Each structure stands twice: as C-alpha cells, then as structure tokens.
Amino acid sequence: MKKNQVSLITALLALFFFTGSNAQKNVPIFSSVVYEGNDDVYKEHPLEPDEFYNPILQGTYPDPAIARKGDDYYLVVSSFAMFPGVPIFHSNDLVNWTQIGHVLDRKSQLKVHDTGISAGIYAPDIRYNPYNDTFYMIVTQFAGGFGNMVVKTKDPKEGWSDPIKLDFQGIDPAIFFDDDGKAYVVHNDAPNAGEELYQGHRVIKIWEYDLEEDQVIEGTDKIIVNGGVDLADKPIWIEAPHIYKNNGRYYLMCAEGGTGGWHSEVIFVSDDPLGPYEPAPSNPILTQRYFPKDRKNKVDWAGHADLVTGPDGRYYGVFLAIRPNEKDRVTTGREIFILPIDWSGEFPVFENGLVPMEPKLQMPEGVKNRTGEDGFFPNGNFTYTEKFSSENLDYRWIGLRGPREDFMEFTKNGLQINPFDVNIKEVKPTSTLFHRQQHKNFSFTTTMEYKPKSENDLAGITALQNEKFNYVFGITQKDDKHYVILERTEDGFSEILASKEISIKDKLQLKVEADGDDYKFSFALNAGEFQSLGGTVSGDILSTNVAGGFTGTLLGLYATSANDAVPEK
Template sequence: MTTQKIFFSLIIILFTIATGFNITGCQSIPQTNEAIFDFFEYQGEDVIFETPIDSIYEYRNPIVCGFYPDPSICRKGEDYYMIHSSFSYYPGIPILHSRDLVHWEQIGHVLDRPSQLKLDNIRLSGGIYAPAISYNPANDTFYVVTTCVDGIGNFVVKTKDPQQGWSDPILLPEVGGIDPSLFFDEDGKAYLVHNDAPIGIPEYDGHRAIWIHNYDPGTDQTFGKKQVIVDGGVDKSKHPIWIEGPHLYKIKGKYYLMAAEGGTSVNHSEVIFTSDHVKGPYRPVSDNPILTQRDLPEDRANPITCTGHADLIETPDGQWFAIFLACRPYEGDLYHTGRETFLLPVTWKKGTPVIMEKGKAIPTVVRPENWKADVAGITPQTFTGNFRWRDDFNTDEKLALEWLFIRTPRENWWSIHEGKLHLTPAASDIYTVGAPAFIGHRQQHTNFTVTTEMSFTPLNEQTFAGLVCYQNEKFNLIFGKTIREGKQVITVVRTDNGKQTTEGTFTLEDKRTDLPLYLRITGRGGKYSFTLSFDKKKWQEVVNDLDATILSTHKAGGFTGTIIGMYTGK
C-alpha cells in the first residue's frame, strides 16, 4: 500500500470516529448494550393477607415473606437480630433488627464484601447454608457461624455491633458437615454443634449425626475431642433422616438440643432432646416432634408445609417464641416463594417447649398473650402482608438492601445516576454458572405484579434487556427487548431444564423502537402474564397465563425461591 493510500485510509477512519458516519454517508448506530431502568415496582396480592388485623396486638404469618430460609435469632437487651441462608446470592446472609419479633428492619448483610464471600463457579444452591447467630455476653460480641458449601466450608465471623460490619471469615478446619451453631454457657465456656456423617459407615440413606466441639472464643477455634450427641435422630430404629440445624440452649439449669428432622420437604419437623450436662447424654422428649405439618390433610385450604429448622428466643420478660421456616404452596407441592420465616409463641408442657401441637395448622394471624407491637428504635420495613415495594434509584451508586446479585460480582456492570439504573452486559449470562448482569428482588407472594420502565436499543439478535424470573440457570423466564429477523421485538422466552422456547413476540413499530417502554409481569400461582405499554395506561398483551410452574422448587430443584429482576446480556 502506498503512503498516499495509507494517509487516505487514516483520514476516513478519523472522520468516521469524529462524525459518527461511515464511508457510505449513513450514520452509525452507537455501539452500546446499555439498558436503563427508571424504576422497579413490586406489589403483593395474596388473598390470605386481605383479612384485617389489630396491628397492635396481632401479627401475620409469615413474618418475613419469600425466600428468607433457615432463620436464626439472638437477643442483646431489647434488640433482636435475625439472619437467613443466602446460598449463592450476593451479598450474603441478610440481617434484620427488631424490638418486638414482628416488625423488622433490614440493617445490612453479614457478608457484604467480596473478601468475605467468594461464590465463583459455585452452584446456585451451594454457597451459604443455615447461618446461626449468637451473642456472647462474656465479651460483648456477636458471632455468625455458617458453611459455604462447595467453597471454604465452615467458618465464623464476628462483630461488636451488627450494624457496623463483620470480620472476614475465620475458617474452622476441624468442623465438617453443615449447619454449625455456637452456644455460650453461663460459666463462660463455649461449644459448637453441627450436622455431619455418623461414626463409621451410614446405616441408611439420610443417616446423619449431631456432633459437639469445645470452642475457644479467644482463638475462635475448636479444640479437644469432638463427640456425637445424637445419632440418627429421635428413634434410630425407625431410620430418621437428615437430623440437622441444631441449636443448644440452657433453660432453668437444663440443656436443650433442638434440631430439624425428616428432610426439608413436606416431612420436615422439629425435634428436641434434653440433658443435665452440655455434652449429654441427650434424651428425646416424649412430645416429639414439637413442630410439623406432615400429619395434616393434604387437601386443606391455604396449606402451610415443610415446617422446621427452628430457633428459640426468650423475651426480656421471660416469654418464649420460635422462628422457623415453612412454605406456602399454591397447588400440591408447588410454590415459587421459597422457604419463608414464621413466628409462633412457645407453650411449655412438663418442661418441653412445644411450638405447635400435633394436628393443628399454622395460623396466618396470631394474637399472643402479653405481646404488643414495639417499633421504638427501628425503622420497620414491610416484610409481610400485601405490601408495595418500589425503587426509583434516587440514591447514587448505592443499591437498596433488598437487591440481590447472582454470585459475587467481579465486574463493574451497573451504576446509578440521575435517578436511573444503568446495566451493561457482563461476561456471563443467566444460563451459565457465573455472575450475570442481573439485579433481582425476591418473589414474596403467590400473586404479585412487577412493573419497570426501560430504555434499550439492542445491537443484534444476541443482545437482550428486560425482566427475568429466575429460579436457576436451567429454569427461568425472560421478558424483554431484542432483535428478531432485523426487527426490534419484545419477547418472552421460557427455559425449562435448559430447553428454550419462545412463548410470545411483539414486533415494535419503527417509530417506537427508541421510546422508553413499560414491562409488566403478573403472577397468579403457576400462571404468569406479560404485558407492555408506552404510556402506562394502555397495555398490550405479549403472553397471557403462561405455565410458570417450572419456577417451583418442586420442578426446578434446589433450595432457593424465585428472584425477579432486571437483566441485560449479549
């Protein structure tokens, strides 16, 4: 190539960059995949929450709706702190604060820094299992001990003030299995209990054991000889399965070991053992299980199932309550809301704490004796009832605490400025085990409506932006904007066990391709409908009553609930 030709080519390149025109004289389309969201609004619409209650003396169950499983609780003075499993969502372990056990304020996450929580390449239902929170009055310190499954294993973090952040993980190399929990005795000694394999070869599928270790708060390590304190469960001759989620308590001079049994599905239950000594022997009480719904008719109205994984808490005036997980199926064993958090007063019978009498259904409205709402010292958020939650993205460079990422984000693909959320595609998409450009909110109701306003110009058929209903990489629904056969379209794609099917498409007129548009998803049990609008008044149906049961835990598997949020991919 001659010098003259090289010079001419450079002039063309510089002219194209400077003017946005190509050599044919046509204006170039800006090469950006950025999607801009003006707001996100979530509205719950469940029938069970339509019954009025006395908000001073009554409360609703669940106290925390949606995917807030495996609750654990502690108290310092009049302040309660509650945490939940987060699996491979980031930030990890939401932490809530209350003064009355019913009205809660989320004050942050225990694991809110990448140095604390490395979820790279971990399956969605791996990650953080069953965290347990404890307060040690001897050194005025809060502890959270948990397991990062498929990751670093068991570890502890601690703080003097739960609202001011937590330490980096301190590994517990001598602790195997899952579900660790710390207990601080009156004499200053500390112990750790957890689920692990039994001694020797398991005798049957689901045969597990509860182990106990000595724990040193000075070094934050276990020491000495560990031992089994429960082998199998309440009655080993009946082959009980999955004894797990243990907690130790000392009440009126007696030790209580409480644990879940029966697996986390419809046979879930809570059982309890007692001993005169912290290391046993532990004997099951005669009233076990102290909580279950497995003995109730399957065809009952508005069933609550899978009850278990409980924790006990004493109020300053000596009353006892239990928090526990349960599910609200809309049909059979189908639910999208995951495992939710419930609260019941505890009844003591001959030294045994009973959470719910056998044969009785969990109430959705509760009026405990001598209980009264108290919101002093907190800014309560609405976690139950048919609430509306809206984010207008008015806080620059800071996301609301309700938002979740899929795994630990390693790229700067989101930003907030001028009241809008900006997303650009990440290296991963929602169909791979990675960290996609997705920001999601829990589905907290069986019936709901989600609405957002989006501006987005797709570059090609591979670029997409919109809303996603996400259960995992293989089971999800997407609703948004892309290109098909050279035209901009709004489409709904259903992914069922990895197989993608286009369920509906709406082709945009040329004059509307650059306009902001509204996207709306309406859920009614296992049916979801998808509509769009340009003025939020007239709505155009894209897909009506789509079978969304693939989002249920029963079909998709795993331990999480459905997360609905904003996404862009390439």
C-alpha cells in the same frame, strides 16, 4: 494550538469515549419498579389492632437463626449463591423488623462466583457472647474452598470480620456459650465410616471451641445424636442443631425429616453440654406433616427453628415453612414464621405448632404493629415502589454470584445496568438485580429505556428459580429490527414461547404477574396499553417441586451482551 481547536478536540474526544463505552456497551436504564402483592389470605383475614401476620418475612428467607443482646434482636437467614450473603434483620419486639444489611457483603467473605444458585451459604447461626461482648455468625459455605467458617463483630450494624475457616466437616454448625464461659460447636455430619445404616442417616456432633484461637479443639468431637429421635424408625436428616440452657439443664433442638413434607422440629435434654442427650417423650414439638393436603391457606414443611426470649419474658421460636399455591407448588420459597413457646413443662413446645397454622398471631403485650412503616419490612399485601433515586439502594435488591456494584450505576435518569458477556443460564456472576417473589398473586413492573444494537443484546425481566429453570422476557434485535421476546428454560432446555416486532420511540414497560400457578408477561410501548406476549404460562418451572433446590423465585432486572434467545421470524 488555538483555543477553538482545543475545544473541538475536547468535544471529539468526549464523543469518542461516549460512543466507545456507553453506546458500544448498549446499556439499559431502569427508571422504576413497582412490586404489588395481592394474596387472598390477607384480604380474607384483615388484621385487628392487636394482631400481626405470619410469616414475618415473606419470600425466600430460609433457615432462620436469632440472637439477643439487651433489647436488640438480630435474625439471619440462608442466602445460597445470592450476593451479598446472609441477610440480617434487627428488631426490638420480634414483630417489626428492619434489614440492616448482609453479614457477608465482600468478595473476601463470599466466593460463590462459580457455583449453582442452591450452593453457597447454608443455615447460618448467630449468637452473642456476653463474656467478650462479641457476636458470632457461624455457617457452611459450599463454595470458594471455605466449608465451615465463622465471622465476628462487636456491633452487627457496623460490619463483620473476614471468615475464619473451621477444621471440621459436615453442615449446619451452631455455637453455644455456657454460663462458665466455655464455648461449644454442634453440627450435622455423616455417621462414622462403615456405620451408615440407610439413605439420609446423619448424626449430630459436638466440639469444644477455643475462643482465643477461634477454632474447634482437636480430638474433642463426639456424636451426641445418632440418626434422630429413634434410630429404629430410620429418621432422616437430623440437622440444624441448637443448644439452650434452661433451669440448669441443656436442651438440644434439631430439625428432623428433611426440609420437605416430613419436616419437623425435635428436642433432647442432658445434664451436661457434651451429653448424653435423651429425646423428649412427645416429639416432635413442631410440624405440619399430619394434616389434610387440601387444607385452606396451607402452611407446610415447618421446621429448622431457633428459640429466643422475647421482650415479655416468654420464649419464641422462629422457623421456616412454605405456603404452596393452588397446585401445591412452591414458588415463594421457604419463608420465616414465628410462634410463642410454651416452656411451662420440662420441654418447650411451639404453641399451635402441632395444629394447622393460622395466618395471624396475637401481638406480644405492649407491642404496636408498624410493619411497612418507617423503614420496617412490609407484611401481608403491600405495594413497593423503587424509583432508583438514591445510591443507597434498598437491601432487598441483590445480585447473583457477585456484587451488585460490579454491574450497576446510578444516573440522573435511573439505574443503569452494564451488561456482562454472560446470560442467565450460565453459572457465573450475572448482570441482574433481583427482588424476591413474596406473594402467590403479584405483579412486578419495570420502566426502562433501551435500544439493543445486535442479537447479542437483551435487557428486561427474568423470573428465575435457578440457572436451568427460568423465564426471560426482554428486548433484543434481529436483522436491524427490535423484538420483545419470551423464553422458557426447563432443565437447561430453552424454548421461545413468543416474540413480536416492536417500534421503540420512548420508554417501554415490562410486566410479569402471577395468579397462583398462572404467570403472564406483558409489555407497553411509549406509554401505551399493556399487551400480553405468550398468554398464560405455567409457574411449574419456578417451583422447587419441579426445579429442585432450596430457593424461591427471584424477579430480576436483567441485561446481557451474551444473549442466545433469538426471535422467531
């Protein structure tokens, strides 16, 4: 065969493989994203040099737990069906935080591929055991047949073990290492069979834990709190327990009241880790439930806390709370706050945790506010720009039910998202790269290259609370014409709010923005002006008030080859 014939065949084969893969898959390429947050509270309360903002982590980062080894602090939060799971943050001062990855970043650790977004990973706890120089992360995984499980590492920056399944029921497990080297696990559970008294009646159990076998010791389980602080008041959802030792006594801190408007943090004490535990006379030690509902810059639902000693020797508490919009709807989800702890008396109390919370705190002595600088997580109002120029994609970008790497790849022109034959309303891994909504007032703008080939193709943006409540804003095709389309899905019912025929010649831009509860979607063609599609729409379906569940709004770069959003004629 002659050389020019070989070259021709090689070229034809290359063309065949190109048209048979990339072209038929019809993949969008996203070259940039700009997220800009612009909340009034931060403009009205500028920082002084010795101040920092609360919350310390904005957006849906709920159920915090925190551990310390020397000068290093590690904080973990719930991730539900987001993939990878359990974001983990590092700090040396409790003010400036970097995300160092995720605890559960492999399919062998996280099996959430067939579950709703609010199932999966609930309420992780992280602790350092100085007796074997090992970190433990213990958690409930409502998926994959796991239940309660634990993973371990010598260094949280170097990855974690595969899960060890634990032999007990219930949720919200936490581990405690005593001064004598013994270990215990506490968790929320149902009352004994036949002893249920009312809806929401729960108990706290404790087990002895075998560190050699990494398993609770059969037969050692014991109920140490029944119902809550006062069973006569029918308290609901005693959960998220943690044990601390201070001045020779054991303190059991729990959330009580459910993770909503009656949420609170309560404390008990005992002379023995196995109890009996007595409640403090002045519970709760943290709550926002007693104040006017129309208060300015409202923080609410405070609870689900953990304590740690700070670099200044004082105790601090991290906890979740929400900041609703002007219609009292929660779109940003449960966020992470911090307060100093007054433990000058018998029981710890969150300083200013029993009065309406303020947006700023005094810096711990000797600490400089570097949030948003040198890799530290941003705080307050900020602009985040992603050019997709590095394959080390920022950890804040996540998938849903499956790894990001299964659908994305980097090209010289930007990030390519290879569409799955799955749309955003299905309970399956989706080809969507998500960023959390972190402000009430924000814009999220992406620049993309894309020409759909059929009605089954769509790429663009999704604003998602869950699989049954979301907006889809993207580009699709019908009758050989291209359309930009806006779809609203409420409780599983989808409606096309608007569509417009367009002519795509070059890159296009898509934007979603919010002013409190008012959301708008707009597009720009070929470097032109932005045009609104659908006008102002409600953020109601993006709130946990309407959609339910435990997450906040996720803003996604979305592609699918199973599109069912058909443009209007």
